[in-house]
Amino acid sequence: DIQMTQSPSSLSASVGDRVTITCRASQSISRYLNWYQQKPGKAPHLLIYAASSLQSGVPSRFSGSGSGTDFTLTISSLQPEDFATYYCQQSYSTLWTFGQGTKVEIK
Amino acid sequence: QVQLQESGPGLVKPSQTLSLTCTVSGGSVSSGSYYWSWIRQPAGGGLEWIGRIYTSGSTNYNPSLKGRVTISVDTSKNQFSLKLSSVTAADTAVYYCARVLYEAAHYYFDLWGRGTLVTVSS
Numbered sequence: 001d002i003q004m005t006q007s008p009s010s011l012s013a014s015v016g017d018r019v020t021i022t023c024r025a026s027q028s029i030s031r032y033l034n035w036y037q038q039k040p041g042k043a044p045h046l047l048i049y050a051a052s053s054l055q056s057g058v059p060s061r062f063s064g065s066g067s068g069t070d071f072t073l074t075i076s077s078l079q080p081e082d083f084a085t086y087y088c089q090q091s092y093s094t095l096w097t098f099g100q101g102t103k104v105e106i107k
Numbered sequence: 108q109v110q111l112q113e114s115g116p117g118l119v120k121p122s123q124t125l126s127l128t129c130t131v132s133g134g135s136v137s138s139g140s141y142y143w144s145w146i147r148q149p150a151g152g153g154l155e156w157i158g159r160i161y162t163s164g165s166t167n168y169n170p171s172l173k174g175r176v177t178i179s180v181d182t183s184k185n186q187f188s189l190k191l192s193s194v195t196a197a198d199t200a201v202y203y204c205a206r207v208l209y210e211a212a213h214y215y216f217d218l219w220g221r222g223t224l225v226t227v228s229s
Contacts, residue, residue: 034215036154043203043219044154050213087154091214094167098154 002026002090006099012107019075021102023088028068032092035064035073038101039084047086048073078104109134111204111220119198119227125191129204129220136185137162142207143187144216145178147200155200159207160187194227201225 003026013019023033031051036044046055048064051071061076075082083106088099115127129143136143145157158168160178168176172191180187191198202225206218 032213036216043222044216045219046215046217049215049217050211055217089154089156089216095169096156096159096214098156100153 001095002029002093002097004088004090004097004099006086006088006102008102009100010103010105012105013078014107015078015080017078017107019078019082019104021073021086021088021104023066023071023073023099025069025071025090025092029090029092031067032090033064033066033071034089034091035062036087036089037082037084038087044087075104109206109218111206111218113202113204113220113223115223115225117224117226119194119225120229121195121227122193125189125194125198125202125225125227127189127202127204127223127225128186129188131185131187131206135182136180136187137182140209142209142214143178143180144205144207145189146203146205146216147198148203148222149200152200157189157191157202196227199225199227 005024007022033051035048038044052064063074065072085101085103087101110132112130119125142159144159158178160166175192177190201222203222204220205216208217
């Protein structure tokens with residue numbers, strides 16, 4: 001299995017802050033990496049696919065980068081509606097796996 | 108607008124089989140651009156991919172579920188289904204169905220159902 005490790009597991013930030021979440025794969029996955037946002041009691045929602053492609057309708061303050069084993073999700077200016085848990089997910093192997101999640105909380 | 112809706116029992120007894128159905132509305136489960144998948148999430152936990160199916164019936168499953176999983180598709184009803192046998196309390200979770208877009212060799216979950224809580228308890 002390809003293990004996906006996110007850091008940090010949680011963070012506190014203020015509205016307007018720039019936030020960066022890291023996802024590391026246990027082996028190279030090229031750019032087969034997606035990011036999702038999940039709010040409490042709701043289903044996850046696709047933000048970024050193929051490492052850096054913004055899903056239609058997702059605000060441009062979200063961006064993704066990386067390739068190989070190291071990836072980053074950046075929120076350029078945190079908004080109140082962005083407080084949520086974020087997951088990375090790889091689709092490189094037949095067995096798809098998620099990171100453990102990063103919870104973004106209000107400072 | 109395509110929507111996915113999970114349905115099935117919210118309570119299953121240990122050792123029995125969990126059965127869920129996902130109904131696709133506003134679109135077709137036979138669309139060649141998509142796979143269909145199940146994902147689960149225990150309370151307070153992370154996401155675990157269970158498996159996927161293509162309209163042809165071709166499937167892939169998470170080996171961690173040790174052969175207990177079967178996913179099927181019913182094109183006449185525009186539904187796909189999950190069966191998980193020999194359940195234990197560890198299978199208690201919110202179960203999501205999701206649409207998987209396959210594009211330029213990339214797969215991603217672009218549409219999710221709302222999820223349904225399944226509790227395994229006697």
